[in-house]
Amino acid sequence: MLYHWLKNIIKALTSKYFFRRSFIFIMRKSSDVISLQEKLYQLIYQQIHSGKLKQGDKLPSENEFAKKYQVSRVTVRKALQKLVDEKLIVKKHGLGAFVSQPSPTESLVTGGSFSDSVKQVGRHPSTKIISFKETVYDFNDNTFLNGANVYQIDRLRIVDNTPVIYEINYFPTDYTFVKTGDFLSHSFFKGIEKYLNLIPNNFEEYFQIFYANQAMASHLEVRSGSPVMEVTQVVNDKNGAPIYVNKQYIDSSKYIYAVKHSK
Numbered sequence: 001m002l003y004h005w006l007k008n009i010i011k012a013l014t015s016k017y018f019f020r021r022s023f024i025f026i027m028r029k030s031s032d033v034i035s036l037q038e039k040l041y042q043l044i045y046q047q048i049h050s051g052k053l054k055q056g057d058k059l060p061s062e063n064e065f066a067k068k069y070q071v072s073r074v075t076v077r078k079a080l081q082k083l084v085d086e087k088l089i090v091k092k093h094g095l096g097a098f099v100s101q102p103s104p105t106e107s108l109v110t111g112g113s114f115s116d117s118v119k120q121v122g123r124h125p126s127t128k129i130i131s132f133k134e135t136v137y138d139f140n141d142n143t144f145l146n147g148a149n150v151y152q153i154d155r156l157r158i159v160d161n162t163p164v165i166y167e168i169n170y171f172p173t174d175y176t177f178v179k180t181g182d183f184l185s186h187s188f189f190k191g192i193e194k195y196l197n198l199i200p201n202n203f204e205e206y207f208q209i210f211y212a213n214q215a216m217a218s219h220l221e222v223r224s225g226s227p228v229m230e231v232t233q234v235v236n237d238k239n240g241a242p243i244y245v246n247k248q249y250i251d252s253s254k255y256i257y258a259v260k261h262s263k
Contacts, residue, residue, distance in 0.1 A: 036071050037079050040071065040079040041082050041083065044059070044079065044080075044083060044089075048088055048089075054099060055099050056160070057098065058095075058096055058097070059098065062077060062080070065080075088100055090253075090254075092162065092221065093221050094221075113187075113189070114127075114165070123159050124160050125159060126158045127156070128155065128156040130219065132152070132154075132184070133151075134149065134150070134151055134152070134173065135149075135152050136149055137149075137170050139232075141206070143242070144242040145172065145245055148172065149173045150171060151172075151175065151179070152169070153171070153178065153184070154167070154168050154169075155169065156219050156220075159254065162254055164220075164250065164254045165248050165255060166216045166228075166248075167248050168247045169188065169244060169246040170244060170245045170246065172244070175195075175196075175244075177191070177195040188244075192243060196243070198243060199238060200235045200236070200243055201236075202235075202236035202240055203234065203235060204233070204234040204236065205231055205234075206231070206233075208229075208230050209230065210229070210230035211225050211228075212225065212227075212228050212249065220249070220251050226251075228251055229248075229249070229250045229257065230247060231247070231250065231257060232245065232247050233245065233246050233247075233248065
């Protein structure tokens with residue numbers, strides 16, 4: 001009796017019908033998860049494209065999404081990541097997720113001006129002075145300041161409330177006016193024109209990848225060791241005479257640096 005009962009149980013467990021039903025159950029559970037993720041993605045996608053969520057708007061937190069739509073945080077996180085991958089939203093460390101805005105593009109069209117580039121796309125530029133010191137320019141990068149004593153001014157360039165460029169400027173120590181509050185609080189281009197009667201309008205540029213150190217990463221709100229674009233720029237006057245050197249460390253996910261050539 002017991003033998004026949006066990007035999008029937010084993011037969012049922014190994015039947016095609018049992019496996020087929022189990023497989024259908026597993027697939028159905030999996031598709032439900034994917035469906036919830038896709039539904040949430042589509043909901044946010046449509047709100048962005050319909051204008052209900054506008055550029056720069058802050059999205060609800062993962063917890064708020066999960067509670068409102070009765071889904072797990074994992075489902076929310078995957079839906080948001082898809083929107084990040086498609087550059088429809090951007091996540092800011094410690095602040096949350098926001099609807100993406102057009103990335104400002106600095107190019108020859110704007111004369112290499114950060115402020116003009118940002119204003120062209122309807123955004124607000126600002127600058128924060130990080131440090132000022134006298135040092136030696138020792139990069140050995142064939143610029144006119146190699147080995148010279150210089151004034152070093154570190155600045156953070158900001159679009160709306162988002163830091164996009166960590167900039168280090170090097171001026172000859174003959175330019176004592178760079179120490180004044182008037183110069184530091186305004187456009188360096190305008191300050192040079194005012195104090196030296198020179199118009200910076202000629203640039204030599206060198207590009208390479210740089211991995212942000214901890215201090216720079218903290219200011220740019222990226223992880224330490226993240227790749228950023230380093231632009232070394234020798235700023236010249238209209239006759240090609242060098243005025244100063246700056247090094248820009250650009251988070252290119254937020255700010256685009258364009259170079260145009262013509263024959």
